[in-house]
Amino acid sequence: MRGFDSTEFQLRTERAQRRMDEAGISALLLTTEPEIRYFTGYLTRFWESPTRPWFLIIPATGKPVAVIPSIGAALMAQTWVGDIRTWSAPDLTDDGVGLLTETLCEISPMDAVIGIPDGHETHIRMPLADFRRLQDGLGSRSLSGDSGILRDLRMVKSPAEISKIETACSIAGRAFDRVPEIAGEGKALDEVFRRFQMLCLEEGADWVPYLAGGAEQGGYSDVISPARSTALKPDDVLMLDTGLVWDGYFCDFDRNWSIGPASLEVRDAYAALIEASDTAFEAARPGATAADLFQIMNNVLSRNRGDTGAGRLGHGLGMSLTEWPSLIPTDHTVLEPGMVLTLEPGIAVGEKILVHEENIVITEGAPRFISPRVGPELPAI
Amino acid sequence: MRGFDSTEFQLRTERAQRRMDEAGISALLLTTEPEIRYFTGYLTRFWESPTRPWFLIIPATGKPVAVIPSIGAALMAQTWVGDIRTWSAPDLTDDGVGLLTETLCEISPMDAVIGIPDGHETHIRMPLADFRRLQDGLGSRSLSGDSGILRDLRMVKSPAEISKIETACSIAGRAFDRVPEIAGEGKALDEVFRRFQMLCLEEGADWVPYLAGGAEQGGYSDVISPARSTALKPDDVLMLDTGLVWDGYFCDFDRNWSIGPASLEVRDAYAALIEASDTAFEAARPGATAADLFQIMNNVLSRNRGDTGAGRLGHGLGMSLTEWPSLIPTDHTVLEPGMVLTLEPGIAVGEKILVHEENIVITEGAPRFISPRVGPELPAI
Numbered sequence: 001m002r003g004f005d006s007t008e009f010q011l012r013t014e015r016a017q018r019r020m021d022e023a024g025i026s027a028l029l030l031t032t033e034p035e036i037r038y039f040t041g042y043l044t045r046f047w048e049s050p051t052r053p054w055f056l057i058i059p060a061t062g063k064p065v066a067v068i069p070s071i072g073a074a075l076m077a078q079t080w081v082g083d084i085r086t087w088s089a090p091d092l093t094d095d096g097v098g099l100l101t102e103t104l105c106e107i108s109p110m111d112a113v114i115g116i117p118d119g120h121e122t123h124i125r126m127p128l129a130d131f132r133r134l135q136d137g138l139g140s141r142s143l144s145g146d147s148g149i150l151r152d153l154r155m156v157k158s159p160a161e162i163s164k165i166e167t168a169c170s171i172a173g174r175a176f177d178r179v180p181e182i183a184g185e186g187k188a189l190d191e192v193f194r195r196f197q198m199l200c201l202e203e204g205a206d207w208v209p210y211l212a213g214g215a216e217q218g219g220y221s222d223v224i225s226p227a228r229s230t231a232l233k234p235d236d237v238l239m240l241d242t243g244l245v246w247d248g249y250f251c252d253f254d255r256n257w258s259i260g261p262a263s264l265e266v267r268d269a270y271a272a273l274i275e276a277s278d279t280a281f282e283a284a285r286p287g288a289t290a291a292d293l294f295q296i297m298n299n300v301l302s303r304n305r306g307d308t309g310a311g312r313l314g315h316g317l318g319m320s321l322t323e324w325p326s327l328i329p330t331d332h333t334v335l336e337p338g339m340v341l342t343l344e345p346g347i348a349v350g351e352k353i354l355v356h357e358e359n360i361v362i363t364e365g366a367p368r369f370i371s372p373r374v375g376p377e378l379p380a381i
Numbered sequence: 382m383r384g385f386d387s388t389e390f391q392l393r394t395e396r397a398q399r400r401m402d403e404a405g406i407s408a409l410l411l412t413t414e415p416e417i418r419y420f421t422g423y424l425t426r427f428w429e430s431p432t433r434p435w436f437l438i439i440p441a442t443g444k445p446v447a448v449i450p451s452i453g454a455a456l457m458a459q460t461w462v463g464d465i466r467t468w469s470a471p472d473l474t475d476d477g478v479g480l481l482t483e484t485l486c487e488i489s490p491m492d493a494v495i496g497i498p499d500g501h502e503t504h505i506r507m508p509l510a511d512f513r514r515l516q517d518g519l520g521s522r523s524l525s526g527d528s529g530i531l532r533d534l535r536m537v538k539s540p541a542e543i544s545k546i547e548t549a550c551s552i553a554g555r556a557f558d559r560v561p562e563i564a565g566e567g568k569a570l571d572e573v574f575r576r577f578q579m580l581c582l583e584e585g586a587d588w589v590p591y592l593a594g595g596a597e598q599g600g601y602s603d604v605i606s607p608a609r610s611t612a613l614k615p616d617d618v619l620m621l622d623t624g625l626v627w628d629g630y631f632c633d634f635d636r637n638w639s640i641g642p643a644s645l646e647v648r649d650a651y652a653a654l655i656e657a658s659d660t661a662f663e664a665a666r667p668g669a670t671a672a673d674l675f676q677i678m679n680n681v682l683s684r685n686r687g688d689t690g691a692g693r694l695g696h697g698l699g700m701s702l703t704e705w706p707s708l709i710p711t712d713h714t715v716l717e718p719g720m721v722l723t724l725e726p727g728i729a730v731g732e733k734i735l736v737h738e739e740n741i742v743i744t745e746g747a748p749r750f751i752s753p754r755v756g757p758e759l760p761a762i
Contacts, residue, residue: 046605048591048624049703050502051696071692074603088692090501090707118509120471121431128499129526145510190587197588198579206571206607207578208588210429222455224427226587243429311452311469315432322430326471 002247003041004160006080011158013039016058016149023147026112027104028058031125034319035117035150039064040079043248045207046072052089053126055100059107067100097130101137108141115146121324122150151324155316156338162361164249165318165340166370168205169359172242173372175199176255183238184381185259186231189215192238193227200244210243210321213254218266219352234260238381241357243321250321252342253371254357258380269349270378272304273356276345280314280327281360284341284367290325290333297327297345304347314344317359335362340370383628384422385541387461392539394420397439397530404528407493408485409439412506415700416498416531420445421460424629426588427453433470434507436481440488448481478511482518489522496527502705503531532705536697537719543742545630546699546721547751549586550740553623554753556580557636564619565762566640570596571608573619581625591624591702594635599647600733615641619762622738624702633698633723634752635738639761650730651759653685654737657726661695661708662741665722665748671706671714678708678726685728695725698740716743721751 016039020028030036033047036056047054055067066081069089076084085103087096108114116124124131135143157165175196182195192215197208213227214220215238223241232238241254256270276297283296297313316323317340325333327341335341339362346355359371397420401409411417414428417437428435436448447462450470457465466484468477489495497505505512516524538546556577563576573596578589594608595601596619604622613619622635637651657678664677678694697704698721706714708722716722720743727736740752 043607044605045591045593045607050504050701051703051707069692072605075606090693090709092501092707092709092711095501116509120473120476120508122508123431123504123506124509125504127501127503128497128505194582194586198582201575201579201582204575206575207592209590210426211588212426224425224453225456226424226426311450312471320431322432326432326473328471328473330473 008158008160009039009041009080012153013058013064015153017060019147019149019152020058020060020115023115023149024113025115025144025147026060026108028115028146028149029104029143030056030058030117032123034154037248037319038150038154040066040076040081042076042079044072044075053096053130055096057103057107065103065107067096067103069096095130097133097137101134104138104141110140112141113144114138114141115149116143117150118145119148119151154318155324155333156336157318157340158338161249161318162338162340164247165251165359168244168246168249168251169253169370171204171246172200172244172251172253174203175242176240179240179255179257180381183232183257185233188229188231190227190229192232192240196240196242200242204246205244206246208242208244210252211240213238213240215239215259216352218263219349219354221352223353223355232259235263237262237266237354239355241355248319250317250319251359251371252317252321252357253359254355255374256354256356256378258378261380262378266349266354267378269304269347269354270356271376272300273345273347273354274374274376276300277343277356277358280343281358281367281369284335284360284362286335286337286362286364288335290327290331290335291329293341293343294327294329297343301345301347313346314342314357316340317342337362337364389539389541390420390422390461393534394439394445396534398441400528400530400533401439401441401496404496404530405494406496406525406528407441407489409496409527409530410485410524411437411439411498413504415535418629418700419531419535421447421457421462423457423460425453425456434477434511436477438484438488446484446488448477448484450477476511478514478518482515485519485522491521493522494525495519495522496530497524498531499526500529500532535699536705536714537717538699538721539719542630542699543719543721545628546632546740549625549627549630549632550634550751552585552627553581553625553632553634555584556623557621560621560636560638561762564613564638566613566615568613569610570613571610573613573621574608577621577623581623585627586625587627589623589625591633592621594619594621596620596640597733599644600730600735602733604734604736613640616644618643618647618735618759620736622736629700631698631700631702632740632752633702633738634740635736636755637735637737637759639759642761643759647730647735648759650685650728650735651737652757653681654726654728654735655755655757657681658724658737658739661724662739662748662750665716665741665743667716667718667743667745669716671708671712671716672710674722674724675708675710678724682726682728694727695723695738697721698723718743718745
């Protein structure tokens with residue numbers, strides 16, 4: 001099913017409002033795509049354009065209030081949001097700030113605290129000059145952080161959200177299965193990237209916001225560079241890591257292939273990666289922490305060759321390619337049923353690295369792989 | 382050619398530094414993907430992850446200084462930037478703010494003004510809490526706007542930039558030519574979207590960050606909704622509007638097709654759109670303003686059926702899908718050689734709308750179409 005029942009948005013809103021009440025926050029002000037979509041279901045690729053700001057207010061009670069460019073009114077009217085206030089954007093004199101100020105003053109009392117997500121992985125998607133004007137216009141009302149409300153809410157997914165992430169994962173799984181059709185000795189890496197995105201679409205992705213990877217002798221140097229036109233050759237290890245989207249939800253996992261038979265060193269390193277993610281998987285139960293999963297993987301990797309210095313070995317996943325928590329030594333987030341995580345161990349092989357990534361769901365009992373689980377043998381093309 | 386000669390980045394930096402000197406700005410602080418890429422060539426899809434902040438400082442003289450997560454160091458080292466300072470991100474205690482503060486204090490004197498792009502179409506890509514800590518840490522140095530320096534610089538493209546946009550346009554042109562292979566009566570719109578993205582990739586796109594469109598009887602209601610699974614039927618007008626990327630530069634234009642023969646009303650409306658963009662094209666010469674192009678198109682549309690209320694009839698284009706200026710009545714930006722614009726007239730047809738879009742370059746003399754120019758007859762599939 002595309003979209004969600006409106007009860008899903010109602011529950012999310014009520015949950016936020018309970019937390020707002022506890023934190024003494026009268027209203028939440030949201031400005032980014034996933035934050036606004038989380039409470040409304042407002043889904044459009046139009047966010048690619050940086051021109052127009054968009055605002056959503058979660059009041060202390062009742063439905064969210066949208067303050068948005070008129071170009072988005074028709075689509076927003078298809079959501080459960082009733083109160084939609086618009087201006088004709090872009091307006092070079094006042095690009096929605098006046099309307100937003102007015103709305104916030106109407107919705108929240110004098111001296112109210114208005115919360116804005118302000119912690120890690122957040123930003124405010126409006127011009128700084130406009131943000132400063134907004135602050136001035138609110139008088140005795142203050143703009144503070146959101147006490148981590150958005151982070152906490154989005155971190156635990158509903159069954160309907162998990163089902164969308166699973167759909168994205170199975171699309172990617174089918175695309176990865178077909179990689180031997182498009183990759184092999186002599187094929188240029190940039191052409192493999194292009195063809196892999198086509199496979200993702202053909203298998204059902206709505207769009208493919210993220211593809212990274214690499215292919216070099218016995219590993220790769222880097223996992224964030226764009227693909228070059230170098231042809232694949234024997235002893236290369238090819239890695240493709242995709243975040244494709246289905247109905248607004250991401251998968252994020254990778255696969256590795258050796259071009260021709262791999263060296264013993266590479267095969268051992270790859271097997272250590274699988275051992276690391278499998279061991280973390282076994283431990284990924286309610287009560288364990290993000291840091292625990294890091295340590296478990298890091299122990300396996302250290303027994304073998306040491307990690308890659310990438311800084312984290314996995315993260316949350318959902319409406320964004322990467323979400324809270326981070327699998328790092330200092331993130332003590334306690335795992336709860338409904339969290340969706342990536343397990344992403346990396347290992348050094350000489351000057352090169354190998355990285356493996358799986359997606360899992362935390363449940364009441366044993367976790368569940370939602371990316372197709374792979375064995376310890378590096379496949380060859 | 383992929384990338385740019387380093388002289389291109391040197392020129393951009395020197396141009397910024399001259400403007401900074403005039404405006405009394407000691408350093409620019411940049412936080413978003415296109416801003417950082419503009420001065421460095423740092424190109425990666427890794428920005429899709431909201432986890433890590435990235436910073437680039439343009440000092441009063443000399444090369445830019447990068448303050449970035451260590452995961453990006455190897456790729457940044459391939460650019461012309463020499464001074465690359467890194468921290469292991471994410472760091473839940475100090476996610477680069479200390480290192481950034483230290484670097485800004487080293488680079489800019491006491492009481493210095495540090496400029497940050499703060500006007501329309503900008504935002505600061507770092508958490509608000511971190512931004513506030515940065516402000517506190519800078520002591521007597523102040524964070525002000527950038528006097529529109531980034532806007533002015535990016536608005537006028539170099540020949541090398543224009544050539545990349547032209548490449549993107551010709552890839553999209555070839556994909557649009559092949560739409561009859563994938564669209565027609567009975568084909569579901571979401572499948573047409575998927576297949577069109579595959580065509581863009583097959584024709585050479587690096588990735589397809591943007592696709593919008595619509596297909597309804599005699600026009601469409603909206604140009605920002607995701608595609609539904611409704612099958613195309615006779616009298617539908619199908620529109621596809623894509624922003625695909627080649628080497629970091631976008632095209633942004635659309636095409637319309639009638640499914641079966643179109644009504645006289647639709648054909649007339651479509652011809653009026655082409656007349657509007659052609660008339661604006663003729664006038665798009667140095668000295669004319671963005672507002673002039675709006676008025677010219679609006680006059681043609683008003684003589685016919687009136688515009689769609691979309692608010693603007695075109696915009697700049699380059700490293701982002703939409704850039705300055707805006708073709709609206711109040712944007713008096715004077716056209717200069719090197720600007721790349723979209724002409725995007727929209728027209729009402731009963732309850733529906735039609736939108737047409739072309740991409741052009743402003744030159745010393747007559748402008749040049751970089752999207753394949755189309756005639757006044759709506760093609761049928």
